[in-house]
Every structure is written in structure tokens, then in C-alpha cells.
Amino acid sequence: MHDHIAIQEQDFSLTQEYQALREANLQDGAIVTFSGTVRDLNQGKRIQSLTLEHYPAMTLKCLQQIVAEARNRWQLGRVRIIHRVGRLALGDQIVFVGVSSRHRGDAFAACEFIMDYLKTRAPFWKKEQTGNGEHWVEAKAEDQRKADAWK
Amino acid sequence: MHDHIAIQEQDFSLTQEYQALREANLQDGAIVTFSGTVRDLNQGKRIQSLTLEHYPAMTLKCLQQIVAEARNRWQLGRVRIIHRVGRLALGDQIVFVGVSSRHRGDAFAACEFIMDYLKTRAPFWKKEQTGNGEHWVEAKAEDQRKADAWK
Amino acid sequence: MIRVLFFARLREVLGCESLELPCDFYDLGGLRQALMARGPDWQEFLAPGTSLGAVNQTLAKDDVPLQDGDEVAFFPPVTGG
């Protein structure tokens, strides 16, 4: 197993993550990455910044379970997940998921599956700051629908 | 439209590609990338290197059509495709597809769609060098099946 | 004893980050009902479907049994990623 799962305040480097997925890995011909960033508009509101809270004792365990489930479903090489917490500015990176595999179909499916499960199961909560104060982000039914589609 | 499509002998930098997808792009919260590399085993044969030939007058046009079809199907921000040609060594990068979008579902689907169509429609051919000489790679029925699944 | 944690909006509206309670509850649902009796905000925001529960750091339905020493958490639907 070549898994790296981190929850951290500091930013991450896609360059380093990609290198860690690729180096000395001649058996995997496919690498899929997902990066999520803070965008300016969310659910119709103009965002200035956001704060990410999590449940530290549970977060890592939950992400490990999601990766284990992905490894049961697909033939995967390396899996790397980073999720940031704390205060984030517009355009900042929030989350990274990278998967290597022999086959691109497995890499695509596993990367999307991990994101869909992370979105609906991992204990993170976003609070958005706008010109009109701040508010907790509401969960989206669409995210639950996407996660349920993997069952 | 923010498309970049290149066919080139020289290597590419995921770092630069990711930056081009991300910079000054606050509306897109999702970036999906695919990188294909030369792996050591293909269809049961141990590979030493490979040579990629293409049909220059057709390649760019074909990739532009694939991107146009992806843009018809999904709401996409930026799309970047690089495909290398010429001689490639074990572990070398062959192909990059990067897509940004407001929504991760669109970015995942479009990135995989572009790869599946590229694999079955874009005029590239691989010749593999092994310890027993060289041979042209045979097209895989699985690739055709994956491309047909998008219809 | 059971340790009960509240996160995010739930922590803010209840004005409560954590509780220590004797383990008088057969399952997560029993604990949830007891907490909902604490007042109108508790009633509203701990209602099943409104908040999720976890037992020992794993998402749990209301029929998951509780034991002395468990860590329970209640929180709103998650919004990471």
C-alpha cells in the first residue's frame, strides 16, 4: 500500500504530489489528480474567504476507510489525499486527490469516488465569509446523489 | 474558450500545465488532470522504449473536434491537451489532459471522455521496442468499448 | 461515562462544544432523544436527518449501541472538499 493522507493548515504543492505518485513507479501508466480550490461564487453568494473546521480524531480514520473501499473496487497503485483546514483565501487550494494505476479507467473512477465519498462522509465543514458576514455552507443534495450512485 | 492543444517531441511540465489551468481562474473550483506514462509492461510484453508516430495534418484538427464535443456536453473552463511524439523512454510522460470547471463532475467526465476519444480517434500509433525487437502496438477492444460508452 | 462532541454550526447554536454524561443510553438514538429534551434549540438541531452522528469516530445510525467510554459526536451534514 502506498497511501498518503494528510490534514493540514499549510498549502500543498501539486508538483510534489505528482512526483510522489510517479517516481520509481514504472508499473502504473495512468495518473489522475483532482484539485479543489476556493472559487469566487458558491451557491449564488460572492465569497471573500472561508474557514474549514474538522473533527480531528475522525477525519484521518474516515479518509483511510474511503481509500480502503476504493482499493477494494479498483486496481490502484498509489493514492494521495491532502485536505486543508483553517482559513483559506479566494483561489487557495483546498483539497488534493491523486491516484496512480495501471489502467486509466481505474484511476479516473477511484479519484472521483474518493472525492464523492469525502464530500458526503468526511467530517469537514466550511464557513464562508462574504460582504454580508459569514455563514455555514449548506450540504448539497447533488453531492449525496453522486455518492449514492457508487453503491 | 481557453484551449491549449499541442503535439510535441519535448517533455511537458505538469507544474506549468496546472498553473495555466489555475491562474486568474477564480470561477473554476475543480481541476482534473490525467497523465499517461510509458510503463514497463504492456499487453504482457516487457518494454524498453517506444516510438510514437502521428499524422500531423490530422492530429490537431482531431483533438480540436474532441474538445469541441466535450464542451458541448459539459460546462468547462479551460482545457489543455499535450501529446508527445517521437522516441520515449520507460517512465516518460506521453500525454496530458487537464480540465477546469465550476463543478468537479463535469471536470472528471470531460477529462476521461477526452482520453477515451483520443485513444480511439486521434491518429497516433505506438511502436514498442523490447528485448526481442520492435512491433506496432495492437489497438485494444476495451478502448473502443470505453469510447462507445459515451454515445 | 460517555463523551459527546458537537461540531460546526451545531456547536455554535447549542453553545456547547462537549459534554460528559453517564452512560445511561442503550444506543445513539436514546442519547439523541435525551439531548433533544434539553431545550428548543436542542430539539430542532439534533433532530434525526438534521444532524449526523458518529460513535468512536465512525458515522453511525441511531440503532448503534453505546458503551461506557465511547466517544459520540453530533454534527451537521459535512461540507468539505
Next chain:
Amino acid sequence: MIRVLFFARLREVLGCESLELPCDFYDLGGLRQALMARGPDWQEFLAPGTSLGAVNQTLAKDDVPLQDGDEVAFFPPVTGG
């Protein structure tokens, strides 16, 4: 005139990279049949299903009509990516 190009394995087995032919063919299938009559290798490797065709740099079925000045290409199923 029509310009006909061959790529990859097809170029190698036919020993031919390109041809210039008068445009005597109604469609791509007509050209394909005429080329297949050139010899056993042409017969085998240009057979429909064995090689793909393109007219003016776009994948084409055998019923696509040909015109003077067209660029036609035949090649094996593609294997890039």
C-alpha cells in the same frame, strides 16, 4: 488528383508512404477497392475493418464521396494516449 497517405504499420507492410492518383473514384470505398487490387498485402491490410480511412484529415466511412484535390489517408486502428 487525389493524394493518398499511409501510416504506421500500413506504410511499412505496403512499402508505400504516399501516392498521387487521378480522381477516378466515387467514394472512399471505391478507392479502397482499387488499392486492394494492387496485390496480396494491399488486399489483406486495406480490408475494411483492418484499416481506417480519413478524407481531408477527418475519419471517414467508405461511403464518403471523393473530389479532386482531396487528401485521403489509410492507417491501422490508432494506439496513442
